[in-house]
Amino acid sequence: MIRILFIDDDPQAQKTLSMVLQEDYTVVSALTAAEGLDVLEKTDPDVVLLDINLPDRSGLDVLDEILQRPAAPATIMLTAYGEVEFVKRAIQAGAYDYLLKPYVLEQLEGTIRRAVENIALRRAYIPSADPQVMGKLIGESRVLKELKSLIGRFAAADSPVLIQGESGTGKELVARALHGLSPRKEGTFQAINCGAIPETLVEAEMFGSEKGAYTGATTRAGCFERADGGTILLDEIGELPLKAQVTLLRVLEFKELYRVGGTKAISLNLRVLSATNRDLKQEVEEGRFREDLYYRINVLFLSVPPLRSRDEDVSLLCAYFLQQQRQSNLRIHPQGLEKLLNHSWPGNIRELRNVIERAAVLSDGTEIQARDIQFS
Numbered sequence: 001m002i003r004i005l006f007i008d009d010d011p012q013a014q015k016t017l018s019m020v021l022q023e024d025y026t027v028v029s030a031l032t033a034a035e036g037l038d039v040l041e042k043t044d045p046d047v048v049l050l051d052i053n054l055p056d057r058s059g060l061d062v063l064d065e066i067l068q069r070p071a072a073p074a075t076i077m078l079t080a081y082g083e084v085e086f087v088k089r090a091i092q093a094g095a096y097d098y099l100l101k102p103y104v105l106e107q108l109e110g111t112i113r114r115a116v117e118n119i120a121l122r123r124a125y126i127p128s129a130d131p132q133v134m135g136k137l138i139g140e141s142r143v144l145k146e147l148k149s150l151i152g153r154f155a156a157a158d159s160p161v162l163i164q165g166e167s168g169t170g171k172e173l174v175a176r177a178l179h180g181l182s183p184r185k186e187g188t189f190q191a192i193n194c195g196a197i198p199e200t201l202v203e204a205e206m207f208g209s210e211k212g213a214y215t216g217a218t219t220r221a222g223c224f225e226r227a228d229g230g231t232i233l234l235d236e237i238g239e240l241p242l243k244a245q246v247t248l249l250r251v252l253e254f255k256e257l258y259r260v261g262g263t264k265a266i267s268l269n270l271r272v273l274s275a276t277n278r279d280l281k282q283e284v285e286e287g288r289f290r291e292d293l294y295y296r297i298n299v300l301f302l303s304v305p306p307l308r309s310r311d312e313d314v315s316l317l318c319a320y321f322l323q324q325q326r327q328s329n330l331r332i333h334p335q336g337l338e339k340l341l342n343h344s345w346p347g348n349i350r351e352l353r354n355v356i357e358r359a360a361v362l363s364d365g366t367e368i369q370a371r372d373i374q375f376s
Protein backbone atom coordinates (compact mmCIF):
# COMPACT_ATOMS: atom_id res chain seq x y z
CA MET A 1 0.00 0.00 0.00
CA ILE A 2 1.11 3.55 -0.77
CA ARG A 3 2.55 5.30 2.30
CA ILE A 4 1.81 8.92 3.06
CA LEU A 5 3.66 10.94 5.65
CA PHE A 6 1.76 13.94 6.99
CA ILE A 7 3.85 16.56 8.77
CA ASP A 8 1.68 19.25 10.35
CA ASP A 9 1.53 20.70 13.87
CA ASP A 10 -2.27 20.74 13.97
CA PRO A 11 -3.49 17.56 15.72
CA GLN A 12 -7.07 18.12 14.55
CA ALA A 13 -6.00 18.25 10.90
CA GLN A 14 -3.97 15.08 11.52
CA LYS A 15 -7.00 13.27 12.82
CA THR A 16 -9.37 14.27 10.04
CA LEU A 17 -6.93 13.52 7.30
CA SER A 18 -5.89 10.14 8.66
CA MET A 19 -9.53 9.15 8.82
CA VAL A 20 -10.24 10.16 5.24
CA LEU A 21 -7.10 8.73 3.70
CA GLN A 22 -6.84 5.51 5.72
CA GLU A 23 -9.05 3.56 3.36
CA ASP A 24 -6.70 3.87 0.44
CA TYR A 25 -3.33 4.63 1.98
CA THR A 26 -1.13 3.91 4.96
CA VAL A 27 -0.89 7.22 6.77
CA VAL A 28 1.87 8.08 9.22
CA SER A 29 2.10 11.45 10.85
CA ALA A 30 4.41 13.82 12.68
CA LEU A 31 3.84 17.10 14.52
CA THR A 32 7.28 18.66 14.13
CA ALA A 33 10.07 18.84 11.57
CA ALA A 34 12.40 16.73 13.70
CA GLU A 35 9.79 14.04 14.22
CA GLY A 36 8.90 14.18 10.53
CA LEU A 37 12.45 13.55 9.40
CA ASP A 38 12.74 10.72 11.89
CA VAL A 39 9.56 9.04 10.62
CA LEU A 40 10.66 9.68 7.04
CA GLU A 41 13.83 7.72 7.69
CA LYS A 42 11.94 4.82 9.24
CA THR A 43 8.98 4.51 6.88
CA ASP A 44 10.29 5.65 3.48
CA PRO A 45 6.95 7.14 2.32
CA ASP A 46 5.85 7.61 -1.30
CA VAL A 47 4.21 10.97 -0.69
CA VAL A 48 4.82 13.64 1.95
CA LEU A 49 2.28 16.30 2.90
CA LEU A 50 4.34 19.05 4.42
CA ASP A 51 3.17 22.15 6.24
CA ILE A 52 5.38 25.16 5.53
CA ASN A 53 4.98 26.48 9.08
CA LEU A 54 6.32 24.02 11.62
CA PRO A 55 7.12 24.84 15.26
CA ASP A 56 10.79 23.85 15.21
CA ARG A 57 11.96 24.48 11.62
CA SER A 58 10.73 25.82 8.31
CA GLY A 59 9.03 23.35 6.00
CA LEU A 60 11.44 24.53 3.30
CA ASP A 61 14.41 23.13 5.28
CA VAL A 62 12.57 19.85 5.65
CA LEU A 63 11.85 19.86 1.92
CA ASP A 64 15.57 20.25 1.20
CA GLU A 65 16.37 17.22 3.32
CA ILE A 66 13.61 15.19 1.70
CA LEU A 67 14.86 16.03 -1.79
CA GLN A 68 18.35 14.85 -0.95
CA ARG A 69 17.12 11.30 -0.56
CA PRO A 70 17.93 9.00 -3.48
CA ALA A 71 14.33 8.07 -4.37
CA ALA A 72 12.71 11.16 -2.93
CA PRO A 73 8.97 11.01 -2.27
CA ALA A 74 6.63 13.44 -4.05
CA THR A 75 6.19 16.34 -1.63
CA ILE A 76 3.04 18.43 -1.48
CA MET A 77 3.39 21.69 0.45
CA LEU A 78 0.52 22.93 2.60
CA THR A 79 0.46 26.65 3.00
CA ALA A 80 -1.62 29.58 4.07
CA TYR A 81 -2.43 32.62 1.97
CA GLY A 82 0.30 35.21 1.88
CA GLU A 83 3.13 32.72 1.66
CA VAL A 84 3.46 32.97 -2.13
CA GLU A 85 7.17 33.65 -1.91
CA PHE A 86 7.72 30.39 0.04
CA VAL A 87 5.57 28.43 -2.37
CA LYS A 88 7.56 29.71 -5.29
CA ARG A 89 10.81 28.66 -3.64
CA ALA A 90 9.40 25.26 -2.72
CA ILE A 91 8.20 24.50 -6.25
CA GLN A 92 11.47 25.70 -7.72
CA ALA A 93 13.39 23.53 -5.26
CA GLY A 94 11.46 20.47 -6.42
CA ALA A 95 8.24 20.17 -4.43
CA TYR A 96 5.64 18.31 -6.48
CA ASP A 97 2.78 20.71 -5.83
CA TYR A 98 1.15 22.84 -3.17
CA LEU A 99 -2.27 23.36 -1.62
CA LEU A 100 -3.60 26.45 0.03
CA LYS A 101 -5.17 26.07 3.46
CA PRO A 102 -7.95 25.58 4.19
CA TYR A 103 -8.00 22.94 1.48
CA VAL A 104 -10.99 21.06 0.15
CA LEU A 105 -10.64 17.35 0.82
CA GLU A 106 -11.48 16.31 -2.74
CA GLN A 107 -8.82 18.63 -4.03
CA LEU A 108 -6.29 17.13 -1.63
CA GLU A 109 -7.24 13.62 -2.68
CA GLY A 110 -6.88 14.54 -6.36
CA THR A 111 -3.45 16.02 -5.75
CA ILE A 112 -2.34 12.94 -3.81
CA ARG A 113 -3.61 10.63 -6.55
CA ARG A 114 -1.62 12.53 -9.18
CA ALA A 115 1.46 12.61 -6.97
CA VAL A 116 1.26 8.84 -6.58
CA GLU A 117 0.96 8.31 -10.35
CA ASN A 118 3.79 10.70 -10.88
CA ILE A 119 6.15 9.06 -8.42
CA ALA A 120 5.40 5.62 -9.91
CA LEU A 121 6.17 6.98 -13.36
CA ARG A 122 9.41 8.50 -12.23
CA ARG A 123 10.63 5.57 -10.21
CA ALA A 124 10.10 3.24 -13.14
CA TYR A 125 11.94 5.63 -15.43
CA ILE A 126 15.55 5.21 -16.42
CA PRO A 127 16.66 8.37 -18.19
CA SER A 128 18.34 7.77 -21.51
CA ALA A 129 20.37 10.12 -23.65
CA ASP A 130 18.39 8.87 -26.65
CA PRO A 131 20.55 9.92 -29.62
CA GLN A 132 17.52 9.79 -31.91
CA VAL A 133 15.96 12.66 -29.98
CA MET A 134 18.92 14.80 -28.95
CA GLY A 135 20.55 14.19 -32.36
CA LYS A 136 17.98 16.41 -34.02
CA LEU A 137 19.48 19.38 -32.23
CA ILE A 138 22.50 20.14 -34.36
CA GLY A 139 25.34 22.10 -32.76
CA GLU A 140 28.53 21.56 -30.81
CA SER A 141 29.13 25.12 -29.57
CA ARG A 142 29.56 25.62 -25.85
CA VAL A 143 26.15 27.29 -25.46
CA LEU A 144 24.38 24.53 -27.34
CA LYS A 145 26.14 21.80 -25.35
CA GLU A 146 25.01 23.53 -22.17
CA LEU A 147 21.47 23.67 -23.50
CA LYS A 148 21.51 19.95 -24.35
CA SER A 149 22.78 19.06 -20.93
CA LEU A 150 19.98 21.07 -19.29
CA ILE A 151 17.41 19.44 -21.60
CA GLY A 152 18.63 16.03 -20.45
CA ARG A 153 18.21 17.00 -16.80
CA PHE A 154 14.89 18.79 -17.19
CA ALA A 155 13.42 15.95 -19.26
CA ALA A 156 13.40 13.65 -16.25
CA ALA A 157 11.49 16.13 -14.09
CA ASP A 158 7.80 16.74 -14.50
CA SER A 159 7.81 20.44 -13.69
CA PRO A 160 6.71 23.12 -16.14
CA VAL A 161 9.45 24.59 -18.34
CA LEU A 162 9.50 28.02 -19.93
CA ILE A 163 11.54 28.10 -23.15
CA GLN A 164 12.64 31.55 -24.23
CA GLY A 165 14.44 32.42 -27.43
CA GLU A 166 14.32 34.59 -30.54
CA SER A 167 12.22 33.58 -33.52
CA GLY A 168 13.57 30.53 -35.36
CA THR A 169 16.09 29.48 -32.69
CA GLY A 170 14.55 26.02 -32.23
CA LYS A 171 12.18 26.43 -29.29
CA GLU A 172 9.74 23.90 -30.64
CA LEU A 173 12.55 21.45 -31.34
CA VAL A 174 13.70 21.87 -27.73
CA ALA A 175 10.16 21.24 -26.47
CA ARG A 176 9.93 18.06 -28.55
CA ALA A 177 13.27 16.89 -27.17
CA LEU A 178 12.08 17.51 -23.59
CA HIS A 179 9.04 15.35 -24.33
CA GLY A 180 10.92 12.66 -26.25
CA LEU A 181 13.39 12.14 -23.41
CA SER A 182 10.81 12.26 -20.63
CA PRO A 183 8.89 9.51 -18.83
CA ARG A 184 5.88 10.75 -20.81
CA LYS A 185 7.43 10.03 -24.19
CA GLU A 186 4.85 7.32 -25.02
CA GLY A 187 2.09 9.90 -24.52
CA THR A 188 1.20 12.51 -27.12
CA PHE A 189 2.88 15.83 -27.71
CA GLN A 190 0.46 18.63 -28.52
CA ALA A 191 1.44 22.16 -29.45
CA ILE A 192 -0.92 25.09 -29.53
CA ASN A 193 0.07 28.45 -30.93
CA CYS A 194 -1.57 30.93 -28.55
CA GLY A 195 -0.83 33.82 -30.90
CA ALA A 196 -2.42 32.33 -34.01
CA ILE A 197 -5.94 31.81 -32.69
CA PRO A 198 -8.55 34.59 -32.56
CA GLU A 199 -9.13 35.83 -29.01
CA THR A 200 -12.74 34.60 -29.01
CA LEU A 201 -11.76 31.03 -29.86
CA VAL A 202 -8.58 30.53 -27.89
CA GLU A 203 -10.22 29.04 -24.79
CA ALA A 204 -12.30 26.62 -26.86
CA GLU A 205 -9.16 25.50 -28.70
CA MET A 206 -7.32 24.96 -25.43
CA PHE A 207 -10.03 23.49 -23.25
CA GLY A 208 -12.65 22.22 -25.72
CA SER A 209 -16.29 23.16 -25.99
CA GLU A 210 -19.80 21.82 -25.63
CA LYS A 211 -22.40 22.18 -28.36
CA GLY A 212 -24.20 25.50 -28.20
CA ALA A 213 -21.66 27.23 -25.93
CA TYR A 214 -21.32 29.91 -28.60
CA THR A 215 -22.48 30.31 -32.21
CA GLY A 216 -21.23 27.34 -34.17
CA ALA A 217 -19.76 25.55 -31.14
CA THR A 218 -19.62 21.76 -31.35
CA THR A 219 -18.86 19.19 -28.70
CA ARG A 220 -15.13 18.59 -28.88
CA ALA A 221 -12.04 18.13 -26.78
CA GLY A 222 -9.41 20.88 -26.68
CA CYS A 223 -5.69 20.37 -26.94
CA PHE A 224 -5.26 19.99 -23.16
CA GLU A 225 -7.52 16.94 -23.17
CA ARG A 226 -5.83 15.56 -26.26
CA ALA A 227 -2.44 15.90 -24.57
CA ASP A 228 -3.56 14.06 -21.45
CA GLY A 229 -0.89 11.63 -20.30
CA GLY A 230 1.67 13.44 -22.44
CA THR A 231 3.04 16.93 -22.92
CA ILE A 232 1.50 20.19 -24.08
CA LEU A 233 3.46 23.08 -25.56
CA LEU A 234 1.86 26.49 -25.12
CA ASP A 235 3.65 28.22 -27.94
CA GLU A 236 3.88 32.03 -28.08
CA ILE A 237 2.39 32.15 -24.60
CA GLY A 238 3.17 35.87 -24.39
CA GLU A 239 0.40 36.47 -26.93
CA LEU A 240 -2.30 34.85 -24.78
CA PRO A 241 -5.11 37.37 -24.01
CA LEU A 242 -5.46 38.30 -20.32
CA LYS A 243 -8.86 36.67 -20.01
CA ALA A 244 -7.55 33.33 -21.24
CA GLN A 245 -4.58 33.74 -18.88
CA VAL A 246 -7.00 33.69 -15.95
CA THR A 247 -8.63 30.47 -17.14
CA LEU A 248 -5.28 28.86 -17.86
CA LEU A 249 -4.01 29.70 -14.38
CA ARG A 250 -7.03 28.02 -12.84
CA VAL A 251 -6.55 24.92 -14.99
CA LEU A 252 -2.91 24.68 -14.00
CA GLU A 253 -3.63 25.17 -10.30
CA PHE A 254 -6.43 22.63 -10.06
CA LYS A 255 -5.12 20.33 -12.79
CA GLU A 256 -8.63 20.05 -14.11
CA LEU A 257 -10.67 21.92 -16.69
CA TYR A 258 -14.18 22.69 -17.81
CA ARG A 259 -14.90 22.75 -21.52
CA VAL A 260 -16.33 26.09 -22.68
CA GLY A 261 -20.04 25.79 -21.90
CA GLY A 262 -19.43 22.57 -19.98
CA THR A 263 -20.25 21.78 -16.35
CA LYS A 264 -18.24 18.60 -15.82
CA ALA A 265 -14.74 18.90 -14.36
CA ILE A 266 -12.20 16.92 -16.40
CA SER A 267 -9.05 16.05 -14.51
CA LEU A 268 -5.69 16.29 -16.23
CA ASN A 269 -2.34 14.58 -16.03
CA LEU A 270 0.14 16.26 -18.33
CA ARG A 271 3.35 18.23 -18.44
CA VAL A 272 3.17 21.86 -19.44
CA LEU A 273 5.87 23.49 -21.55
CA SER A 274 5.63 27.09 -22.72
CA ALA A 275 7.59 28.98 -25.32
CA THR A 276 7.98 32.67 -26.02
CA ASN A 277 10.17 35.03 -27.97
CA ARG A 278 9.24 37.89 -25.67
CA ASP A 279 10.83 38.90 -22.41
CA LEU A 280 7.99 37.64 -20.22
CA LYS A 281 9.38 39.24 -17.08
CA GLN A 282 9.12 42.57 -18.83
CA GLU A 283 5.58 41.71 -19.98
CA VAL A 284 4.71 41.08 -16.32
CA GLU A 285 6.19 44.39 -15.26
CA GLU A 286 4.19 46.18 -17.93
CA GLY A 287 0.96 44.48 -16.91
CA ARG A 288 0.46 42.45 -20.06
CA PHE A 289 1.15 39.08 -18.48
CA ARG A 290 -0.13 37.82 -15.14
CA GLU A 291 2.57 37.43 -12.54
CA ASP A 292 0.96 34.39 -10.88
CA LEU A 293 0.76 32.60 -14.24
CA TYR A 294 4.37 33.53 -14.95
CA TYR A 295 5.52 31.73 -11.81
CA ARG A 296 3.32 28.72 -12.57
CA ILE A 297 4.79 28.13 -16.01
CA ASN A 298 8.34 29.21 -15.23
CA VAL A 299 9.46 26.64 -12.67
CA LEU A 300 12.33 25.54 -14.89
CA PHE A 301 13.77 27.89 -17.48
CA LEU A 302 15.62 27.32 -20.75
CA SER A 303 17.08 30.03 -22.90
CA VAL A 304 17.73 29.05 -26.51
CA PRO A 305 20.72 31.04 -27.81
CA PRO A 306 20.49 33.03 -31.07
CA LEU A 307 22.52 31.76 -34.02
CA ARG A 308 24.77 34.83 -34.03
CA SER A 309 26.15 33.79 -30.65
CA ARG A 310 27.32 30.40 -31.92
CA ASP A 311 29.36 30.78 -35.08
CA GLU A 312 30.84 27.30 -34.61
CA ASP A 313 27.44 25.78 -35.36
CA VAL A 314 26.90 27.51 -38.70
CA SER A 315 28.88 25.12 -40.88
CA LEU A 316 27.54 22.07 -39.02
CA LEU A 317 24.00 23.31 -39.63
CA CYS A 318 24.77 24.02 -43.31
CA ALA A 319 26.04 20.48 -43.76
CA TYR A 320 22.95 19.15 -42.02
CA PHE A 321 20.52 21.13 -44.17
CA LEU A 322 22.36 20.21 -47.38
CA GLN A 323 22.16 16.57 -46.39
CA GLN A 324 18.44 16.93 -45.73
CA GLN A 325 18.03 18.37 -49.24
CA ARG A 326 20.05 15.44 -50.66
CA GLN A 327 22.78 17.84 -51.66
CA SER A 328 25.49 16.60 -49.32
CA ASN A 329 28.04 16.66 -52.15
CA LEU A 330 27.69 20.47 -52.39
CA ARG A 331 30.59 22.36 -50.81
CA ILE A 332 30.54 25.94 -49.57
CA HIS A 333 33.29 28.20 -50.88
CA PRO A 334 35.29 29.85 -48.04
CA GLN A 335 34.04 33.27 -49.14
CA GLY A 336 30.52 31.95 -48.97
CA LEU A 337 31.07 30.69 -45.46
CA GLU A 338 32.53 34.04 -44.47
CA LYS A 339 29.43 35.76 -45.79
CA LEU A 340 27.31 33.42 -43.65
CA LEU A 341 29.39 34.11 -40.56
CA ASN A 342 29.15 37.88 -41.00
CA HIS A 343 25.38 37.85 -41.13
CA SER A 344 23.40 38.66 -37.97
CA TRP A 345 20.62 36.07 -38.52
CA PRO A 346 17.49 37.82 -37.21
CA GLY A 347 15.50 34.73 -38.30
CA ASN A 348 18.08 32.37 -36.77
CA ILE A 349 18.17 28.69 -37.78
CA ARG A 350 15.00 28.91 -39.85
CA GLU A 351 16.53 31.76 -41.85
CA LEU A 352 19.76 29.78 -42.32
CA ARG A 353 17.81 26.80 -43.62
CA ASN A 354 16.00 28.96 -46.18
CA VAL A 355 19.20 30.72 -47.26
CA ILE A 356 20.93 27.36 -47.80
CA GLU A 357 17.97 25.96 -49.68
CA ARG A 358 18.00 28.91 -52.07
CA ALA A 359 21.79 28.88 -52.40
CA ALA A 360 21.72 25.20 -53.36
CA VAL A 361 19.32 25.97 -56.20
CA LEU A 362 21.33 28.97 -57.39
CA SER A 363 24.67 27.17 -57.24
CA ASP A 364 26.39 25.46 -60.16
CA GLY A 365 25.80 22.09 -58.51
CA THR A 366 29.28 21.57 -57.08
CA GLU A 367 30.01 24.59 -54.89
CA ILE A 368 28.00 27.37 -53.24
CA GLN A 369 29.62 30.73 -54.01
CA ALA A 370 29.22 33.95 -52.05
CA ARG A 371 26.91 35.32 -54.77
CA ASP A 372 24.56 32.32 -54.30
CA ILE A 373 23.98 33.38 -50.73
CA GLN A 374 21.23 35.96 -50.55
CA PHE A 375 19.48 37.34 -47.51
CA SER A 376 15.93 38.56 -47.83
Ligand SMILES: Nc1ncnc2c1ncn2[C@@H]1O[C@H](COP(=O)(O)OP(=O)(O)OP(=O)(O)O)[C@@H](O)[C@H]1O
Pocket residue numbers: 136137138139165166167168169170171172173174277349350353
Ligand atom coordinates in the same frame (compact mmCIF):
# COMPACT_ATOMS: atom_id res chain seq x y z
N1 LIG B 1 19.79 23.09 -33.37
C1 LIG B 1 19.07 22.81 -34.47
N2 LIG B 1 19.42 21.80 -35.26
C2 LIG B 1 18.70 21.52 -36.38
N3 LIG B 1 17.62 22.18 -36.77
C3 LIG B 1 17.22 23.19 -36.01
C4 LIG B 1 17.90 23.55 -34.80
N4 LIG B 1 17.28 24.59 -34.26
C5 LIG B 1 16.24 24.87 -35.06
N5 LIG B 1 16.19 24.04 -36.12
C6 LIG B 1 15.21 24.08 -37.23
O1 LIG B 1 14.91 25.44 -37.48
C7 LIG B 1 13.53 25.62 -37.72
C8 LIG B 1 12.94 26.54 -36.68
O2 LIG B 1 12.89 25.88 -35.43
P1 LIG B 1 11.65 26.01 -34.42
O3 LIG B 1 10.39 26.03 -35.19
O4 LIG B 1 11.82 25.02 -33.37
O5 LIG B 1 11.97 27.49 -33.88
P2 LIG B 1 11.13 28.42 -32.92
O6 LIG B 1 12.09 28.99 -31.96
O7 LIG B 1 9.96 27.67 -32.40
O8 LIG B 1 10.67 29.56 -33.92
P3 LIG B 1 9.43 30.61 -33.79
O9 LIG B 1 9.78 31.58 -32.72
O10 LIG B 1 9.40 31.25 -35.13
O11 LIG B 1 8.24 29.79 -33.49
C9 LIG B 1 12.91 24.24 -37.71
O12 LIG B 1 12.88 23.75 -39.02
C10 LIG B 1 13.89 23.42 -36.87
O13 LIG B 1 13.85 22.08 -37.22
Ligand SMILES: [Mg+2]
Pocket residue numbers: 171172235
Ligand atom coordinates in the same frame (compact mmCIF):
# COMPACT_ATOMS: atom_id res chain seq x y z
MG1 LIG C 1 7.93 28.02 -32.68
